[in-house]
Amino acid sequence: MAVLVMILVLSLIKSGVSQRNNTENNINTPIRSFCGRNPPINLSSLINNRNSTFTEIRRQLSSNGVFYARAQSLSLGDSVFGLAQCRNYLSTAQCVACLDAGVSELDSCLTGNGAYAFFDNCFVRYANYDNFYNDPNVVEDAGIGPLGICGNQTTSQPATTFTQDVGGMLSDITDATPKTSNFYVASTTQITSNNATVYAFAQCVGNINKGICESCINNAYTSISNCLPSAEATFISVGCFARYSMTPFFNDNQTVDITNFLKGNSSSKVPIIAGAAAGAGLLIILIVSCLLFLRWKKSRTTLEDSPELKGTINYNYKDLQLATNNFSEENILGKGGFGEVFKATLEDNSIVAVKKIQVWDAKAKAREEFENEVKLVSDVHHRNLLRLLGWSSEGSNLLLVLEYMPNGSLDRFLWGARKGTLNWKQRYDIIFGIARGLAHLHNEFHVKIVHRDIKSSNILLDHDFQPKIADFGLARFHPEDQSHISTKFAGTLGYTAPEYALHGILSDKVDTYSFGIVVLEIISGLRCTDMSSDKPSIEDYLLEHAWKLYENRKHVRLIDETLDVNEHEEHVKQIIEIALLCTQSPASKRPVMSEVVSMLPKGLSLGNRQLTRPTFIDHHRRVHIGSPNKHNVSGMPKESDTKLQLQSVEAYDEVHVMEKGMNVQKRA
Structure with a gap:
């Protein structure tokens, strides 16, 4: 019965109303x-x-x-x-x-x-x-990043009372703002020990979803409530803005009635309140309902309660089933080792991509990849990283809802149906965008993330041919205090750095190596596993072919024959050299991606850096290692290759399966 009484009390709470009318402080500071x-x-x-x-x-x-x-x-x-x-x-x-x-x-x-x-x-x-x-x-x-600003004056009001009263108002505003139609609330409260009034408001930027607003406003509440008992505080973020002050900055008639938005005060509580007088009968029904709800809740994946999922939407499975026309064949965008990706049209007519993960048992690797991708990507926001909009998990039905990329994956423009349609500016923008996305994962996000599977089929293109890195199923957190970590190899041979393929040594330089390979593919229009057309031997895959041309100062011949570079020839050659720098071994010779981003815009040359012959790995599990000595472009000695067997056939077999990938767009 105490629970029902508490609900009744909460339903009667209203925000305070100021009697002061003063907007003189509306200045553009x-x-x-x-x-x-x-x-x-x-x-x-x-x-x-x-x-x-x-x-x-x-x-x-x-x-x-x-x-x-x-x-x-x-x-x-x-x-x-x-x-x-x-x-x-x-x-x-x-x-x-x-x-x-x-x-x-x-x-x-x-x-x-x-x-x-x-x-x-x-x-x-x-x-x-x-x-x-x-x-x-x-x-x-x-x-x-977000910024909280505390006022430099403490209120003259009793600190405990002020903190309780203002804290309660801020809590109410935090609860109500994401629920309003325009994501905006302005409210006031009077300090109970005095006649002083405190003004506060919160506002999310227009045209976003409720989840993003709620996440931002929660951060705002945490920030400015920590300023109490300061007389004022402000929180700014690209997603929301919040402020409280003892100095009035809006009029009395501009407050928003948030009673119906507060926890425990929706209209659905009216029948419960009305039934309180009926006694314990309704309480028993309420308890039974709660138990049934908790039992249902327990049956769902623990992802729903994960703190990493702020800002994403938990979609209803049936809604996504309807949006994809029951996952029909005509809506398939791509197929991969763990499932399929479908084009979906939601109720608001927005178009998204739905990645359906196949799970055959509760311990399936696909479920692990699904949970990993959801938790990693839900808080990553960058123009060159594919955005996770939401997810759905009901039993064995695991779905990711992602941005829809109208131009599909990069590989279809390099060797698929649209081969040769990208000009140099578009190719350069793609290279630069991939570099920026990786730099964000490695250096600008609050934790370092190593993608582990950078390849052309995992680079998606928007309507303006700007790239977005996709498929984070293999991505891993990387502790900042460690130069590398050891892990079981998973990736795609041809794109994977030798130290990782051979020994499982993982660092951000693994992504740098993969980036270099993708750059060579973008410039040449060749797959990294294609054999050289000049010398069709099993050793002449793209990286080795590119190195031999560079070695003989003929790397301009690597450029895709469909690409008209004209006055950009020197720039393209410099980008090839940067790509080769990214594929150097050992990993310490490779630049970090933030360095690559600074090198690319002006096509900066390598300066005093000297390139060494890379370590080559082919798809027959052989490693080809050249001379460890440094060489410059001229006079490079040629040594016979040393061939080593990969240490783990099991690792290769796993890679062979993963090589199918999970392309969010259909391959041509």
Whole structure:
């Protein structure tokens, strides 16, 4: 009965209402700004597109009641996608004034093709990609992390009372904000020991889903509640903004009634409250219902309660079954070793890719790969990493819901049906994007992640041919305090670094090696397992073929014959040299991916670095090792190869199975 009484009490709680009416503190105080580090292709083009984008955003915000706007300008190569959001308590004039201040703040950003600015009253952002429209956490550069700011004055109110009263209001706002239609709440509370009023609000950026908003607002609550008993605090993030202050910054009539959004106060509780007087009978029904629910809950995978899954959606299996037309053959995008991937159209007409994992028993490796991929990717947000939208797990039915990539996988453009259709700029952008995605996994994410299976079929292309790294089923966390870890080999021969294939030594340099191989494929249009057309021997796979051409200063002959490089020939040759640098052995000779990102934009030469003959592994489980001596391009001695057997046939057999991959898009 005590439970029912508590529900009744909670249902009567309402947010406090201030009697003060004061908005004089609505000034455009800049809080934080950031300018990206990736230079534009053409500065004047970027500026023109940026101006056009913000002109359109200003037009939208000039309409009464509009607080969120976005626009884009795609002319002349340096595309600009922009958005701005004002606080809902502002007038139209105040909103436009804040936008103008934000645009002025970003005018000086000339070194990067993306930037943002935070003010108390608004948030302004632009970039040369549009992924952040629906998921603001997608980033290209490091440095866009959340920030909590505590005021430098402690309240004059009794600290304990102030903390309890304001903390309760912040908790209510945190609970209610993701449930409102516009992800916005403004509320006030009066300190019980005095007549002082505290103002607070929270707001998520427009056009995102409830899960992303909820995750962001929870982070905001943790941050600013830790500031108590400070008289004010602010939390800023690309996904949400929250603030409380004893100084009024919105009017009394601008609060939001959140009673129906608070825990225990939905309309579904009305019958329970009405039945409280009926006595213990209803309580027994309630207890039985809870037990049945817990039994059902226990039968589901523990993934649902995993703290790593913030921001992702737990989809209903039947909804996904309907969206794929019962996983019909005509909706198949790709097939792999652990299942199939389907094109799905959701109820809101958005298109996604659904990866269906086949599981034959409770201990199947596929389930392990599924759980690994969900937990790893759910919190990774970068424009060059495929975004996990959600998942579904009901018994043996394991589903991943992923971004849909209209142009499919990279391999179909290199040797599939669309071979030869990519020009050099597109190929270079793909190379650069893959490098940025890996650099984020290795150096910019809060933990280091090694993908372990970088290959052309795991690189997907969006509508603008920007690359996204996919298939994290084999990815692993890498402890920061260890240079490498030892693990059982799993990957794809031809793309895998020798030290990992032979000895299971895993480090981020394994991904660097795979990246180098993919770059050679992109430039040559050849598979890494293709034999050289010049000398058809079993040893002349792509890496060795590329090395021999470089050795004789003829690596320009590696370039895909369908590719017209013209004035870019020297640039392409330098990228080939960077790819060969990435495949060096031992692993210590390879650059980290953040170095590669800095080398690629201007096609920087190797400088004083000298290349050594790589270690080659073929698909017949043989290793071909050249001279360990350093050589430069000229006068390189040729030594006979030493052939070693791979130590583990079992490892190769596993790789042979994994080589099928799990392509999110159909291979041509």
